[in-house]
Amino acid sequence: MTSFLPLAADLNELALAIFGVVLAVTLGITFWASKRTSSATDFYAAGRGITGVQNGFAIAGDYMSAASFLGIAGLIYLFGFDGFLYSVGFLVAFLTVLFLLAERMRNAGKYTIADVLSFRLKEEPARVAAASGTLAVAAFYLIAQMVGAGVLIQALVGLSFSASVLITGIFMLCYVVFGGMLATTWVQIVKAVMLMGAATLLTVLVMIKIGGNPISLFNQARDASPAGDAYLSPGLFYSNPIDTVSLGLALVLGTAGLPHILMRFFTVPDAKAARSSVVWAVFLIGAFYVMTTALGFGARAFLGTGAEEAAGAGGNLAAPLLAENLGGGAGTFGGDLMLAIVAAVAFATILAVVAGLVISASGAVAHDLWSNVIRRGKDSDHEEVLVARIAAVSIGAIAIAVAIIGGEGLNISFMVGLAFAVAASANFPALLLALTWKRFNTMGAVTGVLFGIVSSVFLVIMSPKVWPGPDSEGSPIGWTLSNPGIVSIPLGFLGCYLGTVLSKERGNERTFSELNVRAETGLGAEEAAAH
Amino acid sequence: MPATTSGPPASGAPPQGPIGTRERITGPPRREPDWEAIEASPEFRDLVAKRRRFVLPATVGFLTWYLTFILLAGYAEGFMGESVYQGFTVGYLIALSQFFMVWGLSVAYLRYSERVLDPLRDALLAREEENLR
Numbered sequence: 030m031t032s033f034l035p036l037a038a039d040l041n042e043l044a045l046a047i048f049g050v051v052l053a054v055t056l057g058i059t060f061w062a063s064k065r066t067s068s069a070t071d072f073y074a075a076g077r078g079i080t081g082v083q084n085g086f087a088i089a090g091d092y093m094s095a096a097s098f099l100g101i102a103g104l105i106y107l108f109g110f111d112g113f114l115y116s117v118g119f120l121v122a123f124l125t126v127l128f129l130l131a132e133r134m135r136n137a138g139k140y141t142i143a144d145v146l147s148f149r150l151k152e153e154p155a156r157v158a159a160a161s162g163t164l165a166v167a168a169f170y171l172i173a174q175m176v177g178a179g180v181l182i183q184a185l186v187g188l189s190f191s192a193s194v195l196i197t198g199i200f201m202l203c204y205v206v207f208g209g210m211l212a213t214t215w216v217q218i219v220k221a222v223m224l225m226g227a228a229t230l231l232t233v234l235v236m237i238k239i240g241g242n243p244i245s246l247f248n249q250a251r252d253a254s255p256a257g258d259a260y261l262s263p264g265l266f267y268s269n270p271i272d273t274v275s276l277g278l279a280l281v282l283g284t285a286g287l288p289h290i291l292m293r294f295f296t297v298p299d300a301k302a303a304r305s306s307v308v309w310a311v312f313l314i315g316a317f318y319v320m321t322t323a324l325g326f327g328a329r330a331f332l333g334t335g336a337e338e339a340a341g342a343g344g345n346l347a348a349p350l351l352a353e354n355l356g357g358g359a360g361t362f363g364g365d366l367m368l369a370i371v372a373a374v375a376f377a378t379i380l381a382v383v384a385g386l387v388i389s390a391s392g393a394v395a396h397d398l399w400s401n402v403i404r405r406g407k408d409s410d411h412e413e414v415l416v417a418r419i420a421a422v423s424i425g426a427i428a429i430a431v432a433i434i435g436g437e438g439l440n441i442s443f444m445v446g447l448a449f450a451v452a453a454s455a456n457f458p459a460l461l462l463a464l465t466w467k468r469f470n471t472m473g474a475v476t477g478v479l480f481g482i483v484s485s486v487f488l489v490i491m492s493p494k495v496w497p498g499p500d501s502e503g504s505p506i507g508w509t510l511s512n513p514g515i516v517s518i519p520l521g522f523l524g525c526y527l528g529t530v531l532s533k534e535r536g537n538e539r540t541f542s543e544l545n546v547r548a549e550t551g552l553g554a555e556e557a558a559a560h
Numbered sequence: 561m562p563a564t565t566s567g568p569p570a571s572g573a574p575p576q577g578p579i580g581t582r583e584r585i586t587g588p589p590r591r592e593p594d595w596e597a598i599e600a601s602p603e604f605r606d607l608v609a610k611r612r613r614f615v616l617p618a619t620v621g622f623l624t625w626y627l628t629f630i631l632l633a634g635y636a637e638g639f640m641g642e643s644v645y646q647g648f649t650v651g652y653l654i655a656l657s658q659f660f661m662v663w664g665l666s667v668a669y670l671r672y673s674e675r676v677l678d679p680l681r682d683a684l685l686a687r688e689e690e691n692l693r
Contacts, residue, residue, distance in 0.1 A: 113652075113655055121622065121626045124618075124622045124665060128615045247652075263641070277626070304669075307666065311662050549608055552685060
């Protein structure tokens with residue numbers, strides 16, 4: 030995608046200036062956090078000193094990616110109702126997290142998903158399995174976000190794709206390597222506040238322009254759409270109902286397997302704070318998704334069909350174009366200012382999400398694979414933090430390289446879909462069963478994660494998104510679904526079940542009773558570091 | 561730090577860790593809680609039963625209503641496109657109801673936990689703390 034936006038001569042400078050302020054603030058936070066980050070508990074879990082409210086904002090900041098902000102607003106602009114399906118799934122998913130995992134994770138875990146899995150299973154295979162799931166999800170999601178960063182910054186500011194990816198990657202690594210989870214958390218909080226502020230401002234401007242009645246916004250958007258009445262009903266974007274259901278399942282169960290979201294529960298002092306942080310997060314995220322609808326409809330009502338080409342593939346630039354329109358139009362100072370603000374918010378959004386992903390991936394490498402599998406717990410705290418920093422730099426460098434080499438041609442929605450599918454099919458079943466099924470054993474965890482990863486990756490590679498051509502014609506096995514969840518999630522659970530009942534393994538390292546009591550009561554849970 | 565073959569490692573955590581963590585082994589001697597006994601105790605079973613009494617129906621309920629929404633969106637496009645009020649469609653009404661469901665259920669769970677579950681858990685923890693002294 031080249032720059033479709035009519036970039037005024039002074040716009041670049043304005044956007045760059047706001048970018049500069051964002052970067053200065055986040056670097057200040059990183060410097061402050063770096064002096065408070067020395068132990069592994071500091072690095073992975075911010076010393077467990079984040080409050081419930083702060084963690085609620087940070088979860089929202091970790092979760093609401095540029096895909097949510099620009100992508101969903103764009104899908105709503107283009108396809109109306111079907112764009113909203115994503116928002117509903119993304120939000121409802123937090124009930125799964127709240128009811129089944131948030132408090133249990135805090136009570137039974139230390140830094141990573143693998144801590145909970147390896148608790149009563151054989152340490153090495155369980156950690157390798159859990160770390161594989163974490164790394165697969167983080168890799169797909171991270172590359173998607175990096176490519177998105179490149180495309181968006183290029184379009185909004187005019188920097189080249191490679192430079193945009195490189196800048197994003199370098200700042201992401203600064204936060205993580207020097208400031209650890211404390212810096213990452215505060216970058217996410219600042220970003221959540223900026224994002225909510227920008228969305229509120231745009232929504233208020235849309236409502237003023239429409240005359241204050243939300244119903245007339247619906248009607249004007251419908252009247253402006255070439256689809257007419259179909260704009261407000263399903264079917265414009267997804268034509269295969271099974272695919273819609275499959276996507277819905279992956280969204281609602283996938284969030285509960287996202288390592289960077291689950292890791293956030295280790296940063297609070299206790300399970301009560303973990304619980305209240307989810308409630309804060311659902312109000313922030315829910316309000317935000319309601320506002321993205323107003324933005325998508327506003328773009329439809331005010332920009333008209335002529336703007337579809339300018340909004341780019343997937344409508345990603347619909348929200349920035351709307352901001353420009355609301356500020357007074359292209360070329361005016363107000364329009365340029367609004368566009369620059371939205372560009373800066375989108376940039377901050379990407380930075381916060383990628384930092385969260387990198388720190389969760391570095392935990393899987395350093396805490397799970399290095400410290401507990403390779404060094405078998407013989408390494409010092411200092412060594413673990415050093416390895417975590419090296420791991421973060423390596424993972425970041427690989428992600429930057431893949432994003433630049435793969436370039437704009439990498440399909441972002443394909444990568445995000447893959448991340449959610451693996452999270453729902455590999456991480457979620459194993460985690461849920463380890464916490465709730467007494468009989469569950471190591472073989473079950475390994476086969477479950479393996480089934481989940483292999484089936485979701487295989488089905489996505491076979492999906493029509495990858496093989497060009499109408500419908501299933503391109504796919505070598507005639508597979509028609511873009512979203513593998515409806516098959517791969519049951520396969521993940523089946524793998525867990527079969528592995529468990531077919532192995533003769535008994536007498537797990539620690540008993541289910543211990544994990545059950547710990548998870549339910551918080552007895553023996555990791556305490557906040559004394560700072 | 562000594563090697564541990566299982567569970568969260570004792571990597572540099574302060575010895576004043578809470579009851580029953582691995583760190584306990586290197587810190588001042590203190591008994592491991594008797595996990596089986598706690599699990600079998602009526603207080604613990606009461607806590608689990610009361611949590612389940614909320615979480616199970618709530619989970620079944622929210623998944624059902626969400627799947628209903630997804631299935632209707634997939635298979636009943638006409639119904640979802642019908643106007644409820646001046647162009648505001650059934651689809652949007654059901655989608656918005658999902659938002660209120662999430663907000664309502666999460667606040668209800670928060671209140672239920674604070675009112676019913678936390679006192680039970682605090683009592684159980686206090687008793688264990690007493691036992692381990």
